[in-house]
Amino acid sequence: MRTADVLIIGGGLTGLTLNYLLRKAGYAALILEARGRLGGRIWTKTTTEGVNIDMGATWLGQKHTHLVQLLQELNLPVFQQRLGAKALFEQHQQDKAQIVPLPPNNDPSYRIQGGTSALIQALARHLPDEAVLLDTPVEKIHAKADGVYTFSGALTIKSKVVVSTLPPNLLTHRIKLQPALPDSLIRLMQQTHTWMGESIKAGVAYKSLFWRKDGQEGTAFSHTGPFTELYDHTDAEEGHFALKGFLRNDMANLGAPARKRLVEGQLVKFFGQHALNYTSYEEAVWPAEPFTHAPYEHPVLPHQNNGHEMYRKPYWDGRFFLAGSETAETFPGYMEGALRSAEWVHQELTQSNTLFK
Ligand SMILES: Cc1cc2nc3c(=O)[nH]c(=O)nc-3n(C[C@H](O)[C@H](O)[C@H](O)COP(=O)(O)OP(=O)(O)OC[C@H]3O[C@@H](n4cnc5c(N)ncnc54)[C@H](O)[C@@H]3O)c2cc1C
Structure with missing residues (x-):
């Protein structure tokens, strides 16, 4: 079983920026990315x-x-x-x-x-090869007393903290969380528009x-x-x-x-x-694109619930964070929102003692 201090789910702009900021501050992170490429909704062909x-x-x-x-x-x-x-x-x-x-x-x-992928490539230069696994879709995350366990196929990773950067509605479809998040938060995530999805x-x-x-x-x-x-x-x-x-x-x-x-x-x-x-x-x-879009239970409006305050709270006693552009307080949905969301998680992690426990 592999271990990591911070496990980031998703190698889009939020995940790569968070890795960049954490490494600048002297912390290591591991990224699990479902696709065979980095960038998510940034994709220059x-x-x-x-x-x-x-x-x-x-x-x-x-x-x-x-x-x-x-x-x-x-x-x-x-x-x-x-x-x-x-x-x-x-x-x-x-x-x-x-x-x-x-x-x-x-x-x-x-x-x-x-x-735009030039930005992804520049951030990826701060991501050592061993700190990213492509083609690794996360299916389940289980928080236990001794750590958070993340599962993708036969792979299990134990970490102190997990940060999801998936658009919230996608997260509710793709990843089973144990213990479950509060019902009100799950409903909010299901009604959060994935920008440009x-x-x-x-x-x-x-x-x-x-x-x-x-x-x-x-x-x-x-x-x-x-x-x-x-x-x-x-x-x-x-x-x-x-x-x-x-x-x-x-x-x-x-x-x-x-x-x-x-x-x-x-x-x-x-x-x-x-x-x-x-x-x-x-x-x-x-x-x-199954790693961007998932159907909604009810119709949602563009930007609906983007930037909701419930996204800027740590869950599971500070061991699980919801990041990603749609969760940002400012410019949610946009690249700027992705950066701001990564900055918020970075600040939370480096100012708390979680990483030293
Ligand atoms: C067509 C289009 C046009 C856009 N135009 C603009 C624009 O002009 N300007 C602007 O500012 N913004 C624009 N955006 C929005 C911008 O792309 C996003 O705000 C930003 O890229 C979001 O980054 P993110 O990392 O938060 O999310 P994402 O890029 O969605 O990253 C999430 C990552 O998680 C991965 N993932 C998904 N499921 C799993 C799983 N189960 N396990 C592991 N990994 C998983 C995905 O593959 C992806 O890499 C546009 C988006 C689209 C689609």
């Missing part, structure tokens, strides 16, 4: 031509102060999302898309150079910025879809070119080939036949 397409988290703003500071600390530059002064707007499928002016943008969005993203890479030659910026909005929003996803150096956006949520009910056909049709409508000369098509259907 690199096409065979080297185009980085962010299939999950992409944008940050100056208001995300802790994230901005971490990026500076890790020497990760950002660049402004290009929107342009006008966009295409599609109201009805049968009508031509119109060109509409965009209002001045006083709160621009930024992207991380190299893709229903989203579908698609990205298309090209050999040139052909849409700009035609006077477009690549920004488009549609009431019909499949893309509801589309943006220029070209890299900072303007050496690799792509368009990327969100598809209508109900596109999850179609198969991948049917979705792609609809995307192609809409791109041709927006930018002409040249739009079919793409080098790669990438998509991520987040509601089909």
Whole structure:
């Protein structure tokens, strides 16, 4: 049986940031990650031509102060999302898309150079190989008098503390906890929205910025879809070119080939036949990702119960913490929330005596 002081469940932004902060303070942690990759809802796919397409988290703003500071600390530059002064707007499928002016943008969005996964890679440099187990979905956690026991298949790990970074609703579906958490907390978790858990993203890479030659910026909005929003996803150096956006949520009910056909049709409508000369098509259907999304018992609204105060209490006498972006007091659901949640757990752990017992 393996042992650890702090066991972190989930190698997304929260888990990796918590590991980073704990190691800076001289503590060791072990991460168990269900997927075969780190990053969770941060996932930059690199096409065979080297185009980085962010299939999950992409944008940050100056208001995300802790994230901005971490990026500076890790020497990760950002660049402004290009929107342009006008966009295409599609109201009805049968009508031509119109060109509409965009209002001045006083709160621009930024992207991380190299893709958002550059942040995951930089944090992973502070995670020794032996301190992370991939393809290790946790199934059960059992708190006993002599420690907390975590189970994944044949693996058992005994630790002083366990920190879950799963979206709360997912945790209630995937992991059996013994003793059970309070009923009121379980109900809250079941009614906590997983931010962007229903989203579908698609990205298309090209050999040139052909849409700009035609006077477009690549920004488009549609009431019909499949893309509801589309943006220029070209890299900072303007050496690799792509368009990327969100598809209508109900596109999850179609198969991948049917979705792609609809995307192609809409791109041709927006930018002409040249739009079919793409080098790669990438998509991520987040509601089909079992380690992000789980069905809700009752419908929930976007951000419902995100940041609820019940998430910022230790459970099991300070041996179990609920972390993850949705639990953060500030900017829950966003990357900034993931950082703030990791900072809160880090503070709780380093200020309590739990780790020295
Ligand atoms: C399509 C999309 C677009 C987004 N856009 C933005 C954006 O532009 N800006 C922004 O700020 N935020 C955005 N977000 C939100 C952002 O991605 C999240 O806030 C952040 O990545 C959450 O990190 P986390 O570590 O808290 O959770 P997660 O990334 O969900 O990490 C949880 C981890 O737990 C793992 N896991 C799950 N079950 C188990 C198990 N049983 N055992 C072990 N491990 C398990 C998962 O695989 C995952 O790695 C977006 C999200 C999506 C999906």
